[in-house]
Amino acid sequence: MLIGFFMFMPQPGEPASYICIMSNKVRVRFAPSPTGGLHLGGVRTALYNYLFAKQHKGDFILRIEDTDQSRFVPGAEEYINECLNWCGLRPDESPLAGGGYSPYRQSERKHLYKEYADQLVKNGHAYYAFDTSEEIETMRERLKIEGRHSLQYDHSSRHTMRNSLYLSVTETQKLLDEGIPYVIRIKIEPGAIISFTDIIRGEAEFDTNNVDDKVLFKADGMPTYHLAVVVDDYLMKISHVFRGEEWMSSLPVHVLLWKYLGWEKQMPKWAHLPLILKPDGNGKLSKRDGERLGFPVFALNWTDLKTSADSYREIKGFRELGFLPEAFINLLAVLGWNDGTEQEIYSLDELIVKFSIEKVHHAGAKFDFEKAKWFNHEWIKLLPVESWWLIVKNDFASKGLIIDDDGKFRKVLALVKDRCTLLTDFYEQSSFFFLSPERINIEAITPKWDEKKQMFFIELIRAYELSILWEATGLEVEFKELAAANKLKPGELMLPFRIMLVGSKFGPGVFEIAGVIGKEETIKRITHTMSLL
RNA sequence: GCCGCGUUGGUCAAGGGGUUAAGACGCCUCCCUUUCACGGAGGAAUCACGGGUUCGAAUCCCGUACGUGGUACCA
Numbered sequence: 001m002l003i004g005f006f007m008f009m010p011q012p013g014e015p016a017s018y019i020c021i022m023s024n025k026v027r028v029r030f031a032p033s034p035t036g037g038l039h040l041g042g043v044r045t046a047l048y049n050y051l052f053a054k055q056h057k058g059d060f061i062l063r064i065e066d067t068d069q070s071r072f073v074p075g076a077e078e079y080i081n082e083c084l085n086w087c088g089l090r091p092d093e094s095p096l097a098g099g100g101y102s103p104y105r106q107s108e109r110k111h112l113y114k115e116y117a118d119q120l121v122k123n124g125h126a127y128y129a130f131d132t133s134e135e136i137e138t139m140r141e142r143l144k145i146e147g148r149h150s151l152q153y154d155h156s157s158r159h160t161m162r163n164s165l166y167l168s169v170t171e172t173q174k175l176l177d178e179g180i181p182y183v184i185r186i187k188i189e190p191g192a193i194i195s196f197t198d199i200i201r202g203e204a205e206f207d208t209n210n211v212d213d214k215v216l217f218k219a220d221g222m223p224t225y226h227l228a229v230v231v232d233d234y235l236m237k238i239s240h241v242f243r244g245e246e247w248m249s250s251l252p253v254h255v256l257l258w259k260y261l262g263w264e265k266q267m268p269k270w271a272h273l274p275l276i277l278k279p280d281g282n283g284k285l286s287k288r289d290g291e292r293l294g295f296p297v298f299a300l301n302w303t304d305l306k307t308s309a310d311s312y313r314e315i316k317g318f319r320e321l322g323f324l325p326e327a328f329i330n331l332l333a334v335l336g337w338n339d340g341t342e343q344e345i346y347s348l349d350e351l352i353v354k355f356s357i358e359k360v361h362h363a364g365a366k367f368d369f370e371k372a373k374w375f376n377h378e379w380i381k382l383l384p385v386e387s388w389w390l391i392v393k394n395d396f397a398s399k400g401l402i403i404d405d406d407g408k409f410r411k412v413l414a415l416v417k418d419r420c421t422l423l424t425d426f427y428e429q430s431s432f433f434f435l436s437p438e439r440i441n442i443e444a445i446t447p448k449w450d451e452k453k454q455m456f457f458i459e460l461i462r463a464y465e466l467s468i469l470w471e472a473t474g475l476e477v478e479f480k481e482l483a484a485a486n487k488l489k490p491g492e493l494m495l496p497f498r499i500m501l502v503g504s505k506f507g508p509g510v511f512e513i514a515g516v517i518g519k520e521e522t523i524k525r526i527t528h529t530m531s532l533l
Numbered sequence: 534g535c536c537g538c539g540u541u542g543g544u545c546a547a548g549g550g551g552u553u554a555a556g557a558c559g560c561c562u563c564c565c566u567u568u569c570a571c572g573g574a575g576g577a578a579u580c581a582c583g584g585g586u587u588c589g590a591a592u593c594c595c596g597u598a599c600g601u602g603g604u605a606c607c608a
Contacts, residue, residue, distance in 0.1 A: 031608090032608090033607080033608045035607085035608075065608065066608095067607090067608080068606095068607055068608065070607090071607065071608080129606095133605090133606075136605095136606095144534095147534095148534090148535090149534050149535045149536095150534085150535055150536085150604085151534085151535085151604080152535090152604070181606090183606050185606095201538075201539095204537080204538085206536080206537075207536085209536095210535070210536050210537090210604095211536090212604075214605095215605085215606050217606085218606040219606055220606075222606090224605095224606070224607085224608085225607075225608050228608095229608095244602090245537095245538070245539095245601085245602060245603095246602055246603070246608090247602095247603090247608090248537060248538065248602070248603075249536070249537055249538090249602070249603040249604075250603075251537095272538085274538090274539085274601095275601075275602070277600090277601075279544075282600070282601075283600095283601075283602095284601080284602080334545080334546090334557095335545075336545090338545090338546060338547070340547065340548085341547085341556090342547080342555075342556045342557080343556095344545095344556085344557060344558095361539095361546090362538075362539060362540095363538085363539045363540065363600090363601085364538095364539075364600090364601065364602090365544085365545065365546090366544060366545080367544090367545095368543095368544050368545060368558065368559080370544085370558060370559055371544075371545065371557075371558040371559080372558095373558090374557080374558055374559090375558095377571095381571085416570090417571095418570065418571040418572090419569070419570040419571065420570090429569095429570090444568095489567080490567070491567035492567080493567090494567055494568075495567075495568065498568055498569095499568090502568085502569095504568090504569090505568045505569060506568065506569040506570075507568075507569070507570090508568095508569090508570090509566095509568090510568080
């Protein structure tokens, strides 16, 4: 007991209120629904949960929320695993890793939920409802005509419907016996104020008059999200729930459920994260926006299967576009959180130390892809070539360039890394080191090309052929001496030389390039371009 | 419509009664590079609006506007 208490003592200067749960270990969960690729917001939710767990020496749990059988998407769960793995957010417990509270897939916990729903009915906190969706639709239309501002199935409308609250016991039993499909709804008592604390937003309250009788248990025998989260969070001893802001309005239902189930004392602390918004217009970021605006929204590539098997489309992911996981995590962390200093670049380990959930912002943030790229650029410069050169090598291979000299390859990458913001930029920035340029921008030379320059390059070839030590500084000295001997300014010669080696006006220093590609190749490229002039 | 949450430059944001209102991205100017980048130095906000409270408000209170989430047998 005491050990636990000391372990979770707040850091000096840290507000204590939300972690002093005597002897209770911090246990948080990331609970995605496997319906497709994981987008920015989802990964950020996972990240914040992970950071909080790790900084409190707690557990980070992955739970798959697949209670909606109609939305099952093959491959989505594998995608989630791969994504968390790529980001370095390894769950302590998950369907794959197992753990002391398995199973971690709600579809496999199906048998667990009914008893709690029944218990709620027995205690008068829930009831059977036999209404068809058509009947509910009719109710809404009627309420609209009556001029009501709430069209919900709630305390004010439920008496007009077919449910066990207003049907006699025998009628209800008859319907049940006949196998008429039913759902179980929570019975919200009007006229009460539900107040709660959100770690990010502070105190908040809801008037139960505005809360509807949410379905807890569906006609197909599956629980809805509302019942399943509460039951699972209880059973899995979850201490803190950090989830997207879209859940805020169902919080009164969840709080009530914790209370009605008799678990109020074990109720987790809540925090609702701000949304990530579209960069241009209105609304939260969706996968459509990425396609529309030309940037990824998913962490990894996701293949969206359409209705027919052969019609699909691939939605680009940050990883495939050339992002480093370090950069992706970093940009996500500071999209909606800031430690109050000027620091912007954080490693995962550093985030574990510096992250603070109560400093997460209240308002949604528009996603800015330019800034995202800046983070990647910073990380490319920061990380040693060793940690990412293989990714680039594979990218080259996918573009048809097989690298056989890894030593030269790494040298080249180090030379051009300042000018690449994405890992996929390296090909364009450095393929000329391995391949003779396909297109030579001859027009950049011709206007100022003359016999004197031609003579210079012929002599240069001769001089370079005799070079023993093939190295950038030496080559530069030779080049400049020869230029002086010919009474030419080196500046006028360097652009043609660059075009000869690179094909175009970009890249690192020309002598560096010549040094790396070697004597034979350098002379070959000069000769080739001269033949075009 | 109703309920909830929010609002500091184009974007991300610091600051939470007295500041010249930090910093970053992007943009513009210049410097450095005899290429292109990197890098460096500069430039650009009366803190949504209207009322209070106060000697004093970006900071506290109330309204309005706007944005955003929910309002499903989806999560």
